[in-house]
Amino acid sequence: MSMSPFELHRPDDLLSAVRLLEKYGDDAVLHMGGTELLLLMKLGFAQPGHLIDGKRIADLKRLEVADDRLTIGAGVTHRRIERHRDIAHMMPALVSLEKAVANIRVRNAGTLGGNLCFAEPHSDPATLLAALDATVDLVGPQGGRTLPLREFLIGAFATALAPAEIMTRITVPLPRVGARVGYHRLALKERPTVAAAVVLDDRRCEVWIGALTAKPLPVPEAAAVLASSAGRDVTAAAEATRAAVLAVDAGEGDDYRAQLASVMVRRAVADAQPRLAL
Amino acid sequence: METEFTLNGHAEVVDAPDHELLIDTLRARMRLTGTKRSCDVEICGACTVLRDGQAISACTTLTADVDGADVVTVEGLADGDELHxxxxxxxxxxxxxxxxxxxxxxxxxxxxxxxxxxxxxxxxxxxxxxxxxxxxxxxxxxxxxxxxxxxx
CATH class of the missing domain: 1.10.150.120 ([2Fe-2S]-binding domain)
Known part of the structure; x- marks a missing residue:
């Protein structure tokens, strides 16, 4: 497979990148690892005339770990997150999730921001980061803004990204020390077929189902059951998940999908590991 | 666009179209056919090369994206007749x-x-x-x- 010709631009800073995206409009796209974009282009699904390479923009590659949050530049590769010792210590669920993304070659090139901006419904990081209520910083011609990831993701391959806007970083607020975080997926191919992310905290529980719907699906009923039972009533949470998935107009095979989702929740709770201090 | 990189220990400058893929530069331009094209979608690993010591899929990497990098293909492993x-x-x-x-x-x-x-x-x-x-x-x-x- 080969691609139709394009011109590659290499801005050194965000503002220049935004200006280039503005200048070329619909004919331009931001290029980072290329693991999603170049595939689409090779398959003929996209034929941009201009690729704006963001890999020389230092701001996009910052990665900071603090007691209460992870700040991950949109251009940080999956592999860097996967091999980060502090993140492995504090948030093992995120690291084991990252280790499951595609394969080593893709993780060496592909970025977290690219994954989220691509908005493929079968994304591993989107589900867990939605459960953790991560936010994304965007910079565009009108300046910067911050959106919850839950709002940034609109649907299948659709995001709130405005024309010429660039995702610069992802902020992951960490639950309190001792809270448990779990992610479990079933993957028939490299991408998840169905996944569940859970956050088990005294005050706040979250249950999110990934890959079954166009964007991660919250299951507040299951979260409420877990919150009121100190994370113990897994059977009721699984049943609540089954009901929630059946309530979504998911089409053929609903029973099977609901069953898978409920099992993923059970396993995510079983897999959940405590968040440790830095 | 000119791409300067190290290939199997040697400095190279390749003047290729911006949309040229690394696998095509290696196989067609440099005649290094050890890197194989198979699935062409980053799944099979037949085109694996090292960029700065990390495995990547040459089939889905722009040649321009190895600018300044150290690239090693299977041809760069052996030392003369002595295998790696x-x-x-x-x-x-x-x-x-x-x-x-x-x-x-x-x-x-x-x-x-x-x-x-x-x-x-x-x-x-x-x-x-x-x-x-x-x-x-x-x-x-x-x-x-x-x-x-x-x-x-």
Missing amino acids: PVQQAFVDHSAAQCGFCTPGMVMSVVALCLEYPDADEERIKEYLSSTLCRCTGYVKIIEAAQQALEQM
Whole structure:
């Protein structure tokens, strides 16, 4: 497979990148690892005339770990997150999730921001980061803004990204020390077929189902059951998940999908590991 | 666009169209055909090369994206007639059948040896899980990887 010709631009800073995206409009796209974009282009699904390479923009590659949050530049590769010792210590669920993304070659090139901006419904990081209520910083011609990831993701391959806007970083607020975080997926191919992310905290529980719907699906009923039972009533949470998935107009095979989702929740709770201090 | 990079230890400057893919630069322009094109969608691993010591898929990497990088292909492993320890391990264990996937397998194991010199079997499987062989099993390949890890 080969691609139709394009011109590659290499801005050194965000503002220049935004200006280039503005200048070329619909004919331009931001290029980072290329693991999603170049595939689409090779398959003929996209034929941009201009690729704006963001890999020389230092701001996009910052990665900071603090007691209460992870700040991950949109251009940080999956592999860097996967091999980060502090993140492995504090948030093992995120690291084991990252280790499951595609394969080593893709993780060496592909970025977290690219994954989220691509908005493929079968994304591993989107589900867990939605459960953790991560936010994304965007910079565009009108300046910067911050959106919850839950709002940034609109649907299948659709995001709130405005024309010429660039995702610069992802902020992951960490639950309190001792809270448990779990992610479990079933993957028939490299991408998840169905996944569940859970956050088990005294005050706040979250249950999110990934890959079954166009964007991660919250299951507040299951979260409420877990919150009121100190994370113990897994059977009721699984049943609540089954009901929630059946309530979504998911089409053929609903029973099977609901069953898978409920099992993923059970396993995510079983897999959940405590968040440790830095 | 001109791309300056190190290829198998030698400085290279390639003037290629911006949309040229690394696999085409290697195979068609440099005549290094050890890097194989197979699935062409980053799944099979036949086109695995190292960029700054990390495994990547040459089929879905722009040549321009190795600018300033150190690239190693399977042709860059042997020292004259002396095989690289990973290559020798594949020979010693008969870890190839038709051989088409072998360059990618070898490069994946080289990446493993660089990144995890103390790798256990689970780690070996992690590195080989996305390098597909359709003729033989993986037992001999894993044994070859274990030998290479011991010797490097």
